Amino acid sequence: MKKTAKNVRVSKTKKAAAGKIHPIIIYPFKQPNDYSDLEGLYGMVSRLAAEPESYARPLTVMDRKTFYTMEGNRAFLDFRDNAVARHSEILDAWCVDTCQMWYEGLGAAFERGAENDVYWLIPGDFNYGTTGGQEVLGGLHDLPEIILELDQDVCVGEIATGHHNSKHLIDTYGTFALLYTWFPSEAQEIRQFTERPRSEFFAIRHGFLREALMQRWYPYEQTVVMLLQAVFSKKRMSRFMVGNISDLPEGREPLAPALQQVERTERVLKSVWRERNQFRSDWVEQYRQLEIRSDQVRRAAFTILQNHLT
Amino acid sequence: MSPGYQKPLRAINFICRATQATAVSLVGDFNDWNPISHPMKHMPDRSWLLTLNLKHGHHRYAFLVDGVLNLDPNAQGITRNDKGERVSLVPVS
Numbered sequence: 001m002k003k004t005a006k007n008v009r010v011s012k013t014k015k016a017a018a019g020k021i022h023p024i025i026i027y028p029f030k031q032p033n034d035y036s037d038l039e040g041l042y043g044m045v046s047r048l049a050a051e052p053e054s055y056a057r058p059l060t061v062m063d064r065k066t067f068y069t070m071e072g073n074r075a076f077l078d079f080r081d082n083a084v085a086r087h088s089e090i091l092d093a094w095c096v097d098t099c100q101m102w103y104e105g106l107g108a109a110f111e112r113g114a115e116n117d118v119y120w121l122i123p124g125d126f127n128y129g130t131t132g133g134q135e136v137l138g139g140l141h142d143l144p145e146i147i148l149e150l151d152q153d154v155c156v157g158e159i160a161t162g163h164h165n166s167k168h169l170i171d172t173y174g175t176f177a178l179l180y181t182w183f184p185s186e187a188q189e190i191r192q193f194t195e196r197p198r199s200e201f202f203a204i205r206h207g208f209l210r211e212a213l214m215q216r217w218y219p220y221e222q223t224v225v226m227l228l229q230a231v232f233s234k235k236r237m238s239r240f241m242v243g244n245i246s247d248l249p250e251g252r253e254p255l256a257p258a259l260q261q262v263e264r265t266e267r268v269l270k271s272v273w274r275e276r277n278q279f280r281s282d283w284v285e286q287y288r289q290l291e292i293r294s295d296q297v298r299r300a301a302f303t304i305l306q307n308h309l310t
Numbered sequence: 311m312s313p314g315y316q317k318p319l320r321a322i323n324f325i326c327r328a329t330q331a332t333a334v335s336l337v338g339d340f341n342d343w344n345p346i347s348h349p350m351k352h353m354p355d356r357s358w359l360l361t362l363n364l365k366h367g368h369h370r371y372a373f374l375v376d377g378v379l380n381l382d383p384n385a386q387g388i389t390r391n392d393k394g395e396r397v398s399l400v401p402v403s
Contacts, residue, residue: 142368142387142401149368150389150399192396193388238389240399 019116019206021144023048023058024105025088026098026200028125031070035079036129041122042083044137049087056112058088060124061105063095098200099222106204107213113206120144123200126245136243143203146238153208153235154226156194157201157242166258169308171196174262174301175224181294182269186231193239197224198261201242208235218271220264228272255309262301266294319363320402326373328380329356336360337379338371343391345374364402372397 025045032038048055062084070076084090093104102121109119120143127133136159146155161168175197179187190197198221204212211229218225230237273290277283326334336348340362350358350373358373370391373380379395381388387399 139401146368146387146389146399150370152389236390238387238399240387240401 019118019148020056020113021048021054021141021148021203022056022109022113022117022119023088023122024102024109024119025058025060025122026101026105026124027060027062027066027084029063029066029098029101030125031066031073031076032125034129035075037127037133038079038124038129039083040128040130040133040137041124041126042087044128044140046083046087048141056109056117059091059105059109060084060088061091061093061095061101063101064092065094067092097220099218099220102222103213103217106209110206110209110213115206117206118144118147118203119206119209120203121200128245130245132244136245139242140201142240143201143242146240147203147205150238151236152238153205154230155203155238155240156196156199156223156227157203157240158194158196158199159201159242160244164308166254166305166309167196167198169305170258170261170301171198173304174258174298175221175265177297177301178262178266178269178294179224181297182273182290183228186228189231190227193237194227197227198265199223202226216271216275218268221261221268224265225268225272232276255305258305258309259302262298262305266298270294319365321361322364322400322402324350324360324362324371324373324382325384326350326358326375326380326382328358328373328375331358331375333376334358335374336362336371337374338397339369339391340364340371343393345377364400366402369400369402370397371400 023045025041045058048058080090091104091108093101095101095104106119106121113119122140128137140157143155143157146152176187176191179190179197200223202223204226208230211233212226215229227237270291274287277286324336328334334350335345336350337343337345341347348360348362350360353359370389371382373382379397381396382398385398386401388396389399391397
């Protein structure tokens with residue numbers, strides 16, 4: 001039997017009983033016209049909310065800009081009241097971007113959590129209303145369960161994408177190429193586990209989340225930074241395929257945002273590198289050399305993305 | 311849960327396509343990574359097969375191909391075993 005959102009049930013293992021799972025849903029920044037995908041998602045959230053022994057009250061992070069843009073829209077307000085607020089607690093927050101929504105949500109859930117708990121990030125802007133989406137929803141719970149059952153620190157969910165999908169292109173020619181430039185050994189370790197170092201699907205253990213929250217929180221590419229931190233501190237890492245699913249048209253990445261993603265990744269990796277190396281006497285010279293290589297990598301990524309996405 | 315309740319088992323097919331191998335066994339948490347307890351059967355198409363009943367949950371495993379630990383390229387997940395080796399992951403529901 002294929003797992004679907006309707007037959008999702010948490011594992012009742014000995015280890016699962018030791019910690020609660022905190023679902024954190026990132027509400028789409030741009031409200032889609034059709035609610036079928038969000039209805040699919042909140043159908044699953046309602047089932048999580050009905051299992052308080054296993055799950056903490058789900059938390060939905062909603063950007064205030066989303067709310068104010070839609071405050072005159074009856075369908076939105078009804079959905080917010082009858083689905084979102086009914087099955088989860090809404091965390092209204094002013095956020096500059098999705099990463100700040102993660103930070104708000106993970107931070108708020110962390111403060112309610114305990115030592116053995118697990119935090120499960122669920123992005124809202126995917127096509128959960130489709131058959132494939134329902135199948136993915138039925139398997140997403142594997143991410144936190146793997147952490148509990150197998151005593152892991154972080155579990156990254158991967159989605160299947162084609163070779164010409166912008167996410168795949170960005171990760172192959174941008175993210176990994178830059179990672180191999182700035183952090184070659186860590187990049188190898190990360191790639192042994194995942195081809196999607198920017199995945200929005202993941203679950204993280206309380207202790208590791210504490211470390212991640214307490215460190216500098218970069219304004220973007222949080223999954224990449226989290227995976228680097230996991231390698232730096234030798235955390236137990238897993239990867240799990242969550243299936244075939246695509247983000248909604250509002251969230252897709254044509255050329256300009258794809259280029260921006262690569263630029264952001266480079267900026268973050270430079271910052272992380274400087275933070276880790278600025279105490280060495282020869283860091284400036286090495287940094288300059290890496291910058292030259294990084295610039296070449298970014299330019300090559302731009303050319304490849306331009307060829308594929310225009 | 312009533313006393314004596316047993317977690318249901320589900321039959322899982324493990325298939326290893328090591329066509330040149332002379333011996334393949336299945337190792338994992340379910341057999342304490344014992345290299346000889348679960349030999350796989352050589353099939354007419356030269357792949358190796360073993361059907362195993364596993365209980366609900368997530369199981370770590372790998373193929374031992376002529377004594378060398380191999381990941382399952384078709385596995386749904388990757389993690390590490392207690393020895394720090396990269397191994398495959400199968401969910402059973």
